[in-house]
Amino acid sequence: MSLSNASIVRLTNSAILKNARDAINKDDIINSAIRIQQIAAPTFAEQARAEYIQSLFRQLDLENVEMDDVYNVYGWLPGEYADAPALLISAHTDTVFPIETNLAVRNEGEQIYGPGLGDNSLGVAALLGLIEIFKNTGIPHEANLCFVANSREEGLGDLGGMRGVIQKLRDKVKAVIVLEGMALGRIYHAGIGVRRYKLTVTCPGGHSWLHFGGSSAIHSLMQFGSDLCKIEVPSVPRTTYNIGVIGGGTSVNTIASEAFCYIDLRSEDVESLQNLEQDVMSIADRLAREDVNFHFELVGNRPAGAIPIDHPLVRLAVDAHEAIQMKTELDGGSTDANIPLSEGIPTVCVGVSYGGNAHRLDEYIETAPIELGMWQLMLLTTAASNAISTW
Incomplete structure (x- = not known):
């Protein structure tokens, strides 16, 4: 039996943890x-949701509760030793949905549908539930626990919330657990590299009849997209590209003088990502003409980082899942974990339940696994807090 497994087994058999498990209330x-x-919380507009969570942190009697200028909310639960390193537990508050989105929810058996419910309202709720159980049951923990509801995880937020968190707490935090509502069974121990660009194409434009044959920004951008789709990328290390947003033009009978798109480039490998970037740039260089300009603006840079699968934090996460008789998949992804991992801080991202249709209006969560998801989270947090001083 490994040391990590033995630690989890001891916790599952302890009277205090059994009481804590009984305190989990799925509803x-x-x-x-x-x-x-x-509470609507589009990226960069998380203030109302952050203020609500800040009020709950205070109701739960956490120490040093505060909110910074990008709407990250912090709260502390001191450990047994004042000088012990801190374990950071986080969940992002922002969503991909615009402020005007209809947020109505509906129940269908053991599934609940609602935009942003799984990504990541359930993760934030699990964070709050974890705090409440620790406070009410007196679970012993050596490390200081820092709970953070952070902003700007999604899209063009570019992990800005977590960047601010790590910048603020870099000297205090020894390990990080990131919560995602719908990732149960997956343990993200690696952060894939992501580069995002806004590409703007400009040219003189003109009238669709009088200046037919002249350069069109939209036609040039469409040719760029067509050539992009012909790029061959490796499956190992996995490398991907996507044009997610496109726009431009003035009217149906105008040759467009400007068009733009947003491009998402990803890879598990730094060199492969750099090669993909070069391929993308070369398409624009080849299509550019004297009267057609291609301009790339970097709008997102998610750094890569990883810890090995035999790291104690990864092993604890695996063993916590085994304690609920759940098989795990070790994986890499683009989450808030990228930031601490890129800084050399041991980090895993784990889930609370299952779900589907993330980033769609019919996003849903499955309710049945939530109790087990909370139990594995409680085991992982407790075990990690008692072990990080040795890492």
Whole structure:
């Protein structure tokens, strides 16, 4: 039996942890997630949701509760030793949905549908539930626990919330656990590199009849997209590209003088990502003409980082899942974990339940696994807090 497995087994058999497990209330977690989800929180506009969470942190009697200027909310639960390193547990508050989105939810058996409910209102609700259980049951923990509801994880937020968190707490935090609502069974121990660009194409334009044959920004951008789709990328290390947003033009009978798109480039490998970037840039160089200009603006840079699968934090996460008789998949992804991993801080991202249709209006969570998801989270947090001083 490994040391990590032995640690988890001891915790599952302890009277205090058994009481803590009995304190898990699935309905409370679900209702909390829905209350959070009902407060719109598009990336960069998380203030209302952050203020609500800040009030709950204070109600839960955390210490040093504060909110910074990008709407990250912090709260501390001191450990047994004042000088012990800190374990950071985080969940992002922002969503991909515009402020005007209809946030109505509906129940269908053991599934609940609602935009942003799984990504990541359930993760934030699990964070709050974890705090409440630790406070109410007196679970012993050596490390200081720092709970953070952070902003700007999605899209053009570019992990800005977590960047601010790590910049603020870099000297205090020894390890990080990131919560995602719908990632149960997956353990992200690696952050893939992501580069995002806004590409703007400009040219003189003109009238669709009088200046037919002249350069069109939209036609040039369409040719760029066509050539992009012909790029061959490796499957190992996995490397991907995507044009996610496109726009431009003035009217149906105008040769467009400007068009733009947003491009998402990803890879598990730094060199492969750099090669993909070069291929993308070379397409624009080849298509550019004297009267057609291609301009790339870097709008997102998510750094890569990883810890090995035999790292104690990864092993604890695996063993916590085994304690709930759940098989795990070790994976890399683009999450808030990228930032601490890129700084050399041991980090895993774990889930609370299953779900589907992320970033769609019919996003849903499965309610049945939530209790087990909370139990594995409790085991992982407790075990990690008692072990990080040795890492």
